[in-house]
Structure formats: C-alpha cells, structure tokens
Amino acid sequence: MLIDLRSDTVTQPSAAMRAAMAAAPVGDDVFGDDPSINALQQRVAALAGKPAALIAASGTQTNLLALLSHCQRGEEYLVGQEYHTYRYEAGGAAVLGGIVPQPFEVEADGTLDLARVEKRIKPDDPHFPITRLLALENTHTGRVIPQAYMLQARKLVDKHGLKLHLDGARIFNAAVATGLSLQELCAPFDSISICFSKGLGTPIGSVLVGSKAFIGRAHRWRKMLGGGMRQAGIIAAAMDYALDHQVARLADDHTNAARLHQGLQGLSGLTLEPQHTNMVYINYANLGDALKVSDYLREHGVLVSRAQRQRLVTHLNISSTDIERVIELYTAASKLL
C-alpha cells in the first residue's frame, strides 16, 4: 500500500462504512423523500446549532450555494486572497452569481486584518458594489483560527449590517484541536459549509447550515446548478457513519502530524513551517529540491506534493508506523540535497 500524504481527501471508505451505505434506507431526495438524507441534515443542523441544513456533492458547491444565497448580482463579498472560496473555486460566485469579490491578503495567522476589512466596506453610493458578506475559513492551511477573532468579526459585520459565512471544510479538526463544540465554533456565523470528504473520510458529501430561509434559497440554487440528487441516502449513511466513528479519531491525525513535524526537524534543505492540526508544510530552496525529495519518496512508496512549498496531510489511512517510515525516508532524501 502506498503511503499517500498529498491530502486528507485520498482516504478509502472502510468496509464498515460501505456496509452502512449499503444498508441505508433511501428515497428520492428531490421529492424530499430520502429518510437518510433528512436525518443527516437534521443531525448536522443540531450539531452546528442552526435551524436548517442542506447536503451537497462538494464543499465547492456548498460554498457557492452560500455565496449565491447571501448575495445578489452586483453585491460584494469580502474574502482572503488565499481562502478556498476566492482562489480555488474557479470564481464560481462571479461567473454564476455576478457577485464581486473584494480580496484581502491573509495574515500570517490565517486571519484577515479586520481594520483593513472595515476600510473596504463600501458606503451606499451608486459608484460601488453593495457590500453584503464577509467570508472566513477555519481551519486555514491547517491553522485553527482563534474563536476570539471570530467574535470580533461578528461584531464588525453586525456594525455594518453584513452577513458572515464560514468555509468550515475542516471545522471538525478545529473542534477536536480546541475542545470547543461544533455549535460554539459555528455560533458567530450566519452560514457554515462543512466537508465530510476530508478528514472525516467519506467518498463524497458536504453540508451547508444556516437559517431556514437561507437554506430554502440554497435549495433552489442547488436544483438550478444540477445538484439535486435522488437516492442520495447512501451518501448520507457514509456521513452519519463518519460522525459516529471518525470525528474523535481526528486527534490521531493531529498527533501523527506533530510527530512527523518533530521527526523532520533539522534535516538539511528542508525549512519547516509551524505544524497545525493535520498539516505539515515544508519549504525548499527551489523546485528542483522539492522534486528530488518527492521522486525519492515515490520510489519508496510514499506520495507527497510536488510543489516547492510541500504540504503533508495526515488522515485515517496513515498510521503512526507509516509516520516513522516517512521520517526515515525524508532523512535519507535530505542527504541528496
């Protein structure tokens, strides 16, 4: 078996998860008839402390549904340059919603400078787009964003009558790392997008949570985007299984990432960034060095990214034994630099 550290999206559904999927009662979810979908949506809404939830195929889709449901054409959302909603979702909000992004540089701690954000909130003037929404992310590149910051962001949006969205693709990693409940982490936000196909290990599935009216609008957009699914309860069953069995174990991923980070300390040619939750970032002097290491690892059965800033991600198919093997291989590879 390859040791694949490229992402926490590479996990394989276990036999037990597949059994839960096979056994799921299903119906036509476009008719609202799928009992497994309905139960999962209710479960996630309750966990997040919000009135309603909607399942979708991916986190890109739940983020897009959120942006489309908060903002009209000609309205603006405030976002980080490096946040997924702005950078990695093909500009969907602009392409499909006519929504204007106002990006900001992300600070070293993963936050946006709220004083700068406030300066860019547009006054009511026909020259400007209408500022509607601030979109944040937690975790960002593995970093947990402090809850005190999120509460400050809430104060800012309240002061200006804006909405607040969270790309919480890895919000469960933040919950496990901080000991805060999902409800506490979600409390400052009007809407949250949560991925189940990352550390939680399902093959597919994300959930958007928010008010009933907001989720009603998102439901219409999902239909328009071709995201209505039929007997999708098989997906909900995998997500339900993940909630039961694969949340608390995220702590193992964090422990493995910390051990990996420690084991790579001091190797020549590798510059480590501080480790957070399930991610370790290594910087190389040049792309050639990164490729040398990546090629060496691949020859020895380990897959890592081929970028000069190399991200290693731990997940449920990576054991502590795998981590020791990876540290040995990096130690050998660093001697080639």
Ligand SMILES: *Cc1c(COP(=O)(O)O)cnc(C)c1O
């Ligand atoms: C993975 C990810 C998403 C959603 O990605 P999909 O692949 O569309 O599910 C959104 N935000 C962040 C921060 C992510 O890492």
